[in-house]
Every structure is written in C-alpha cells, then in structure tokens.
Amino acid sequence: MCDRARRNPDRIVRRSRRRSRGHPPRGPRARFRRVGITAVLLPRALRPAPARGPIAPRRHDLSGRRRPCRRQTLKAMLLAAGRGTRFRPVTEAVPKALFPFCNVPLLRTHLARLGRAGFSEVGINTHHLPDAIRASVRELPSGAPKTRLFHEPEILGTAGALRNAADFLSTDDFLVVNVDAALEPDFAGLMSRHRQTGRAVTLLVAENKEPARFTPLAAEGDRIVSFGRGSSWPLVYTGVSILSRRVLSRIPAGERSLVADLWQPLLDAGEEIGWLLHDGPFSDLGTPRDFLRATRQALTRGGPFPSESGAFDAPTRILSRIPLRGFEGVSTVVGRASIGSGARLIESVIWDGVEIGAGAYLQDCVVAGGRVPPGAIFRDSVLWAAPKETAAAHPLSPDA
Structure with missing residues (x-):
C-alpha cells in the first residue's frame, strides 16, 4: 500500500464502489451530457469545466459548497440641507438637523431609528453649515449606520438631492426621510406595502388637520390621485417615503422638489403612487x-x-x-x-x-x-x- 501523503488529509472522502470501478453514479449525483442524440451519464468528477469564468457554479464557493445569501443592504436618504429660514437667527449658527428635540439632535435621533430598523447605509445631503453636520457625523457611536454626505454648493431641493445621490441610491428601492419631522415611522410596514404593490412611490401619510397650511393629498382607495386639491379626507405627507430606483432617471437636473418635479409628473405619466397611514403622533418642526x-x-x-x-x-x-x-x-x-x-x-x-x-x-x-x-x-x-x-x-x- 502506498504511503504517499494525501492532499487535504483532514478531509473525509466518501467513495462508492461503482465510482471506483468507473461506473456512473445513480440518483441526484448523476449528471447528463448530451452527445448527438444520446444522453450519457457522467460522474460529477468527469464533467467538463466551463469554457470560461470560475469553475465553481454561481452562488457556490470554490469548494462547491453553497454560499449563504448576502443580506440585502437597505439604504436611506436623510434630507438635511435646508436653511431653516423660519428659525432665524438660530439657524444662522446651528443647522436645523442639529436642533435638539427632547435633548437629542434630530440627526442623531433619525440615524438611531434607521439603524434599529435595519438600514445599514444612510446618505445625508448638506448645504447650509455643512461643517457642523460633518463634525456631528464624526461623533456618531460605533453602532450607527454607515453615512455618506452629499454636499450641494447650490441647494438642489428635495428631489434634486436624490438625483445628486443617484449612484448611491440606485442599487434598490430606498427610503427618504425629512430631518425636521418628529414621528416614529413603521419602516417595515411601509417597505412591505411598497414591495407588495410594486408602485413607483409609497408615501407615509397622516390626517391633514391644517390643509390651508400643508399641501393636501387626495386618495382613492390605496392610491394617491392628486396633490394640492380638495378632498373629503385630506392627507398630509409626513416626510417619509419609499421610492423605486427607476424614478431617479425621471428627476430633471437642478433644484427640484418632490411634489412638483417628481410625484405630479409620475401621476401625469400614468404611474401609481401608494400610501400608508401613519399610526401615531406626527409633527412637522418647521417653525x-x-x-x-x-x-x-x-x-x-x-x-x-x-x-x-x-x-x-x-x-x-x-x-x-x-x-x-x-x-x-x-x-x-x-x-x-x-x-x-x-x-x-x-x-x-x-x-x-x-x-x-x-x-x-x-x-x-x-x-x-x-x-x-x-x-x-x-x-x-x-x-x-x-x-x-x-x-x-x-x-x-x-x-x-
């Protein structure tokens, strides 16, 4: 008996007598190879390698074992570039994103909430006092989501900010959050509704108690049908939405708003916008x-x-x-x-x-x-x- 050292001596190799005598195996390990019109069974070991590319089939590692599926990366965009003009003179020194709401800066509150919901990467747009926001991001705790700042030398608006970050956001559907909104959103419910319907946009809305002040949204069934028009039950956008990545290409260059330059044109083009009613308190922190x-x-x-x-x-x-x-x-x-x-x-x-x-x-x-x-x-x-x-x-x- 030969005592030559075996490759991978710690690996257990199971053989069948049929394979050792050159007989093809039976059952699920057998593979077909067509030669002319005859189907010939070949053992796995005798299968020809692919002409190009990796030897291991897709989603398997090089040993042939199936790789675990990578967890999907959930991305969000936090809109934080506003000048906060209605809060002057305070916002001349402190950006609205860093205002302490219940003693915690709004930016930190939103990032902590997004992290708990499973969003691992968050984009943040900046324009007014960007250095202050950048310094705050550097001080985030280790468990916070990974952040990427998108500075706007000229402010781009709520839709223009998304176009500016298109390379970051275009991998999958993504979340958009206004930094100056106080609420505890049901991110999972919103994402589930969006994926079930396959719509271009799904908005988290609340009952509009001040339609003269906040743009009213009108709904029919589970679809938003108009912005700014009267309705027997007016809704208001809470500042939280899910957008399909395909809408990024619909945003024109320059300073653009979500309602006038994206959502209304989507409705005009026959796209559907869905909605989910927010179950909980909601406050806009504009003034x-x-x-x-x-x-x-x-x-x-x-x-x-x-x-x-x-x-x-x-x-x-x-x-x-x-x-x-x-x-x-x-x-x-x-x-x-x-x-x-x-x-x-x-x-x-x-x-x-x-x-x-x-x-x-x-x-x-x-x-x-x-x-x-x-x-x-x-x-x-x-x-x-x-x-x-x-x-x-x-x-x-x-x-x-």
Missing part, C-alpha cells in the same frame, strides 16, 4: 411654534425617551439633563444649562449652555443660546445669543 407644540405633545405622552435625553419627571412633565433643584417648571425640556434659584419655566425648551438668572420667568419660549438676566420675563419668544452674552428675544409670529 418655533411647531417645535414647542411637538415638545409639549412628547412630554404629555411621557416618552419613552432615550437615555441621553435626561431624566423625566412625570408629575411636572420636565425632561432634564440637570437635577431639578432650585427652580420650578412644567412641561419643559432642560438641557445642560445653568438655572438660577427661583426661576420658573413653563412649556419651554432650554438648550445646552444656556444661563438663566435667578427669578426669571419663561413661558412658551425656546432659549437656544446666551444668558437670560435675573428677574427677566419672556413669553412666546425665541431667545438667542452667543454664549455668555445677553439673549435677545425674537417674538413668535402669530402664524409661525
């Missing part, structure tokens, strides 16, 4: 009043809030990153701020780094920076200044 209203609603619901939001005191509905000592308040969010003794904070939002003097009274205010003097009284205002400087009050307009 300071919207921001305060959404904050009150979140505090009234009582959370849950992420740990970095701070501690929530249910009796007073105060969410705070500092101990509740020396001041009074109700339905207020307090960041890492300095609050003087006897200050009263009513349905307001206090950002990190703010100083509020003793005995100050604030109601329905967003204090985004600077110092509030002792004993000062402010209502219905956005207060803003550089750190250590006295905050200037900017009254909220009636319709803002």
Whole structure:
C-alpha cells in the first residue's frame, strides 16, 4: 500500500464502489451530457469545466459548497440641507438637523431609528453649515449606520438631492426621510406595502388637520390621485417615503422638489403612487411654534425617551439633563444649562449652555443660546445669543 501523503488529509472522502470501478453514479449525483442524440451519464468528477469564468457554479464557493445569501443592504436618504429660514437667527449658527428635540439632535435621533430598523447605509445631503453636520457625523457611536454626505454648493431641493445621490441610491428601492419631522415611522410596514404593490412611490401619510397650511393629498382607495386639491379626507405627507430606483432617471437636473418635479409628473405619466397611514403622533418642526407644540405633545405622552435625553419627571412633565433643584417648571425640556434659584419655566425648551438668572420667568419660549438676566420675563419668544452674552428675544409670529 502506498504511503504517499494525501492532499487535504483532514478531509473525509466518501467513495462508492461503482465510482471506483468507473461506473456512473445513480440518483441526484448523476449528471447528463448530451452527445448527438444520446444522453450519457457522467460522474460529477468527469464533467467538463466551463469554457470560461470560475469553475465553481454561481452562488457556490470554490469548494462547491453553497454560499449563504448576502443580506440585502437597505439604504436611506436623510434630507438635511435646508436653511431653516423660519428659525432665524438660530439657524444662522446651528443647522436645523442639529436642533435638539427632547435633548437629542434630530440627526442623531433619525440615524438611531434607521439603524434599529435595519438600514445599514444612510446618505445625508448638506448645504447650509455643512461643517457642523460633518463634525456631528464624526461623533456618531460605533453602532450607527454607515453615512455618506452629499454636499450641494447650490441647494438642489428635495428631489434634486436624490438625483445628486443617484449612484448611491440606485442599487434598490430606498427610503427618504425629512430631518425636521418628529414621528416614529413603521419602516417595515411601509417597505412591505411598497414591495407588495410594486408602485413607483409609497408615501407615509397622516390626517391633514391644517390643509390651508400643508399641501393636501387626495386618495382613492390605496392610491394617491392628486396633490394640492380638495378632498373629503385630506392627507398630509409626513416626510417619509419609499421610492423605486427607476424614478431617479425621471428627476430633471437642478433644484427640484418632490411634489412638483417628481410625484405630479409620475401621476401625469400614468404611474401609481401608494400610501400608508401613519399610526401615531406626527409633527412637522418647521417653525418655533411647531417645535414647542411637538415638545409639549412628547412630554404629555411621557416618552419613552432615550437615555441621553435626561431624566423625566412625570408629575411636572420636565425632561432634564440637570437635577431639578432650585427652580420650578412644567412641561419643559432642560438641557445642560445653568438655572438660577427661583426661576420658573413653563412649556419651554432650554438648550445646552444656556444661563438663566435667578427669578426669571419663561413661558412658551425656546432659549437656544446666551444668558437670560435675573428677574427677566419672556413669553412666546425665541431667545438667542452667543454664549455668555445677553439673549435677545425674537417674538413668535402669530402664524409661525
């Protein structure tokens, strides 16, 4: 018996006597090869290799074992390039994407939510104050989705941003999220509805309680049939949608909007747009009043809030990153701020780094920076200044 070392000595080779005598195997291991009109059975070992390409068949590795299917990469686009003009002067220094909602920047909140939903890659468009957003992305925790920034020297609008990121988004259907929306979307339900119907676009919508302010959507059955027209049950776009990759080629170059330059032309061309009703609270954070209203609603619901939001005191509905000592308040969010003794904070939002003097009274205010003097009284205002400087009050307009 030959004692020559066998290749791959740790591999167990099972042989059949029929194969060792040159007989073709039977059963599932047999393969047909056609010669003329005769079908000849050939053992697997005698099958000819393909003329080109890898020896292993597709979806098998080089040992012939079947490779596990790669998990599909889910991609999303977070629209964060807006100038936030209705929040000036705060947005002259802080981009809207980094506004702390319930003490957590909107950008971080959305990325954490997308990560939990299985989105492994997220594109973010930038225009206004891009360096601040870039710095925030660098500070994301290790478990956050992989991010890719798409800077727009000239702002491209909600649809133009997608065209600008077409190479990134064109691998499959993708999610679009507005950064200035407060809601807990059912991403899985939206994706399932979109794939079941095979439509060009599927929108996450809510009941439109202000159709004079927000563009109303009209639906017939499970399809959106018009934008901006009256309806017995007007809907509103929540800022969350699923788009089929085939629509990217329909977006013209330049600054373009989703409604006027993509969705309406799709309807005009006979494409169908589906919708799913959002089951839960939804708030657009476009104005300071919207921001305060959404904050009150979140505090009234009582959370849950992420740990970095701070501690929530249910009796007073105060969410705070500092101990509740020396001041009074109700339905207020307090960041890492300095609050003087006897200050009263009513349905307001206090950002990190703010100083509020003793005995100050604030109601329905967003204090985004600077110092509030002792004993000062402010209502219905956005207060803003550089750190250590006295905050200037900017009254909220009636319709803002």
